[in-house]
Amino acid sequence: MATKSKSDYTIVWSIIALVIAAVSIGYCFSYIIDMVGNGVERSGRAIAYLTRLIKGSV
Numbered sequence: 001m002a003t004k005s006k007s008d009y010t011i012v013w014s015i016i017a018l019v020i021a022a023v024s025i026g027y028c029f030s031y032i033i034d035m036v037g038n039g040v041e042r043s044g045r046a047i048a049y050l051t052r053l054i055k056g057s058v
Contacts, residue, residue: 025032
């Protein structure tokens with residue numbers, strides 16, 4: 001038994017929401033990549049510092 005949606009525009013609103021989400025991700029993509037790059041760089045520095053601590057050369 002199939003149920004009918006109350007709104008005939010459900011698919012249209014879903015597509016609009018997906019388009020808005022895609023545009024938002026596209027707009028923020030460079031910021032996200034920069035943030036990930038900074039995180040990797042900081043992680044590398046933290047690992048190097050921890051390695052020096054373990055070796056006792058700090």
